[in-house]
Amino acid sequence: MSLRNLIKPGMGLVAAGLVIGALGFWGTQNVLHATSSDAFCMTCHSNHSLKDEVMASAHGNNAMGITVQCQDCHLPPGQIDYLVRKIIVSKDIIGYLTIDGFNTQEWLDENRKQQADLALKYFRSNDSISCRTCHTNVYENQPEAMSKMAKRMHTRNFEKAAEDRKTCVDCHKGVAHPYPR
Ligand code: HEC
Ligand code: HEC
Ligand code: HEC
Numbered sequence: 001m002s003l004r005n006l007i008k009p010g011m012g013l014v015a016a017g018l019v020i021g022a023l024g025f026w027g028t029q030n031v032l033h034a035t036s037s038d039a040f041c042m043t044c045h046s047n048h049s050l051k052d053e054v055m056a057s058a059h060g061n062n063a064m065g066i067t068v069q070c071q072d073c074h075l076p077p078g079q080i081d082y083l084v085r086k087i088i089v090s091k092d093i094i095g096y097l098t099i100d101g102f103n104t105q106e107w108l109d110e111n112r113k114q115q116a117d118l119a120l121k122y123f124r125s126n127d128s129i130s131c132r133t134c135h136t137n138v139y140e141n142q143p144e145a146m147s148k149m150a151k152r153m154h155t156r157n158f159e160k161a162a163e164d165r166k167t168c169v170d171c172h173k174g175v176a177h178p179y180p181r
């Protein structure tokens with residue numbers, strides 16, 4: 001019997017409360033930095049292929065030698081938003097303690113579609129802000145080197161009224177992990 005099985009959901013809540021409280025109390029730059037590395041994400045997702053997938057994608061395997069970190073995509077850049085999102089992520093402590101077999105590749109394989117759609121919902125809720133923070137010239141001042149097809153699709157999208165525009169992840173799924181069909 002694993003330690004996780006011994007921890008009752010009620011205790012999980014208490015543990016989560018303590019951690020959320022601690023995060024709030026020590027909500028300093030240092031703590032934010034410590035919790036903002038790939039290593040932090042991978043403490044709970046350690047048996048998931050997520051990091052390898054990034055390294056195999058254009059976001060880890062490109063001619064520039066840039067590795068995009070989990071939080072560069074999954075957390076927004078502004079400080080306040082950043083903290084709010086952190087606390088939401090820390091709700092995952094409850095999930096970590098209570099979801100049967102969570103930190104196994106089998107669980108990720110089986111739940112990939114549902115988890116991907118949850119992640120996409122978040123990107124849609126903030127108009128893919130993290131993507132736009134790096135990819136600043138998609139719509140305006142498009143680089144010479146951008147493919148014709150990309151220029152045409154981006155321009156056409158940008159010409160629409162703001163509320164009718166698609167967001168990055170509506171057209172670009174699976175940029176870091178294989179998106180399940
Ligand atoms: C405390 C453990 C824990 C940590 C730390 C953690 N996760 Fe998770 N994560 C989970 C659990 C559990 C789920 C499944 C949640 C569910 O379905 O209820 C999950 C799901 C996700 C999902 C898909 C669902 C969604 O809501 O978007 C993404 C994306 C994700 N994690 C990214 C990250 C990133 C990025 C980090 C680092 C900043 C991180 N996780 C750190 C436990 C954790
Ligand atoms: C930290 C900066 C950074 C962030 C954040 C980022 N990207 Fe990228 N992106 C890059 C780099 C670097 C490349 C590789 C460029 C190359 O190889 O020419 C790239 C390549 C791409 C490509 C072309 C290659 C492919 O996979 O088709 C697309 C499309 C793309 N990114 C979309 C996105 C989307 C959508 C998001 C948000 C979910 C995002 N990017 C977030 C830096 C970033
Ligand atoms: C209406 C659909 C659509 C939207 C919205 C969209 N793209 Fe694209 N994008 C495309 C198509 C089509 C291509 C060309 C084919 C490909 O590379 O997938 C492309 C290509 C790219 C490329 C590669 C450029 C090249 O020359 O190959 C990057 C990087 C990129 N998009 C980033 C983004 C980002 C970031 C956003 C959000 C700000 C975004 N796109 C929004 C459709 C879209």
Ligand code: HEC
Nearest residue numbers: 041050051059068069070073115116119173174176177179
């Ligand atoms: C370039 C941006 C980018 C990077 C870097 C990135 N992700 Fe994601 N992630 C996404 C997007 C976009 C989705 C939504 C599903 C999709 O389009 O594939 C997603 C989905 C997920 C999911 C839901 C399951 C799935 O595969 O769809 C988890 C969990 C997750 N990411 C965790 C991580 C972790 C952990 C890291 C760092 C090792 C990371 N991501 C790095 C953009 C990124």
